[in-house]
Amino acid sequence: MDKSLSSKIFIGLFAGLVLGSAIQYLFSGIAIFDTYLLGTAEGVGGMFVSLIKLLVVPLVYVSIVCGIVDLKDISAFGRLGGKTFTLYILNTIIAIAAALTVGLIFQPGAGANLAGTVSETVKLTTTETPDIFSLVVNIVPSNPVQAFANGDMLQIIFMAILTGLAIQALDSRGGPAIRTFKMANEIMMKLVGLVMSLAPYGVFALMIQLGATLNANTLMSVAGYVALVVAMLVFWIFIFYPMAVGITTGTSPKAFLRATREQILFSLSTASSNATIPVTMRTLTEKLQVSKSVAGFGVPLGATMNMSGVSIYIALATIFVANAFGQPINTADVFTLGLTILLLSIGAGGVPGGGVVMVGVLLHQLGLPPEGLAIIAAVDRINDMFCTSSNVVGDTAVNTIVAKTEGEIGNQEEVEAQPAQANA
Template sequence: MQSNSLSKKIFIGLFSGLILGSLLQFFAADAGMTEALVGLADMAGSMFVNLIMMLVVPLVFVSIISGVTQLPSIQSFGRLGSKTFGLYIINTLVAISVALVVALLVSPGAGVQLPEVASLAITTTELPSIRDLITDIVPRNPVAAFASGNMLQIIFMALLLGSVIKLLGQEMEGVAEGFRKANKIMMTLITLVMQLAPYGVFALMLKLGATLEASTFLSVAGYIGLVVGLLLIWLFIVYPTVVGLMTDVSAAEFRRKTREQMMFSLSCASSNASIPVTMRTLTEKLGVSQATAGFGVPLGATMNMGGVSIYITIAAFFLANAFNVPITMEQLPTLIAAVFLLSVGAGGVPGGGAVMIGVLIHQMGLPVETAFALIIAVDRIIDMFVTSANVVGDAAVVTIVDKSEQGEAPESALATK
């Protein structure tokens, strides 16, 4: 009920800010008053953006460590772990690739005229080369990595530390539990911050409504339609078809049995909050073993981010085109790697994908407040479908892995049910 209430408040904030901003732009007689109101909205929106960005580094760090420490064991990872990891990675890379092709064909954001761009000199739009990207993954100074918010280095350190904690076993259980509690704290903080989203969205949309032309809103509507359209294809066609081809569960049956999971994730927009429903869907409706579901679902909530990958990829192209600094072919390998790692680092909470887009905006050298305003103002609409694509993707991968395990070792698989 609380998430439904928040959704309504965000929608109210979105449309009321848009309407008020548009009225100020077209009908306000007092230019001084309009400028003052837009200035206040700009200040409030910037504070909201800064508040979200403040949580990025600790959220990514503890979320990844918590996920790694919850693996059954590093040594006995074996066949189950290899299949699950492999399919999660393939799913994410395929999602990025398809979104990349679509973005290159459609060019979302092309032709958008942003009021602040005319006098803007963007000097840091080039992402690092693929060689620099790989080299810089290993940090020379961990403190500097945290201070600068270098996501690739932070993710590397989190994976390394999480693996060591897991390898040390029982003696480090207290440490592992500490990171799990820290992860819970960060998720709660994100949830609390998102309670301010209606007001932040109102301020951001008021500024946009007061400064952007109608053609820009039409372009944003096209961006929303493109992202949501791709996510719906993933939800209703790609995942059910792949499950139908690789298991004895038909596409229609998979769609029917994941309906409750899909609707729940749409309402809460949180992969982590959807974990209990995903577990129930897998074990009670799709016949997946408790062991496979218990391993695959929490891992998927951390690293299986097909929906987020599509979202971040389309958003990156939309913003680059909108600011008239299109991404070049030479930058595509680097962008793919960055989107993949940022997708894995996205928190399974409302607004997690938008936070990662904020990081990418900074790395691309775009003005954070203006660019992030375009994203966060419509994030709640897109985030519902992003979350559904993520969690249904978890169900698809875990179902495929479990059915393959039953075929290779039916006695062990069935024994865990």
């Protein structure tokens, strides 16, 4: 998310909380505040939430079709492409499983009690969750129009993947379809940008409602949620990836961390995987001795589909919202949540403000109140910085492992010695 937009959202967050708290503690019972101001805030907040919900279905469908189409050349890379793709998917699965486990153990959002702040005009109806077998069977829609009308996200994702694969099968004849979907994707990206530009005002309105019923437990729950996300992402960056590389390639965790130091700092400052691509390429080819052929294929692919950091973020964010609004995730929901995150990661990586948008998709899928998205958006910048670092360091780790298995990596003694030479 853009830094200036994040600043505006922070301002909207705190201004809304201050005004809402003032209404609660200073102006309670005064009609102009209780009725008119809160009523206006409810209407504006509801419109903002509806705008986000409006974009969810077409955004997911179009972006995943484009993501699948963009991966059509992976078969041409044979074994290298297969290994890279598989490791990215495996990395995301491990991240999702770990995040869901941590979320269910620590239960972020428990005790926040935000259920009373949900506006009746924009509340989603929670549906009964089917058993896991029925869930898998029902991924295949019998009526695509009904799937889109109901916003059944797993069915929509399935159709998007199927559409992308069908376009690939057309080879050169699929050119017009590819151009059509890519133009539609550009339109959706522009719409997302426009809606996100309204986020400071939407968050301001939603936070007025929250501030009017705010208590200390809510603030502590939000702080605990952010701390849990950051702690897990820091573990992934500084412990999980260095150990994985050390075990599989022989490069010591210390050497790997030193090699990725510039990459980590750059990604923290930009919060953009795409902007970090040149730094990632340099880290791999110059510092870790990975061949340019491996890095040249794996890094752009990773920037699109390696969503390990974001997967951790959105899994914990969804659990936080569920707990905060008194609708905790159950066993069947965990499977739905994990599967949806995995399928979204295939093609939705290029969405601006992707973490927030994907949380919105998951809230919609699980029937959770979309108002929780305002809190997630308000603290997104903090989480997004560490998400990006986790994603790009994950790209580096995966490509280093692939290069080792392909014999496309240089002398590891030089890698171990590089920091000492740099400091000499």
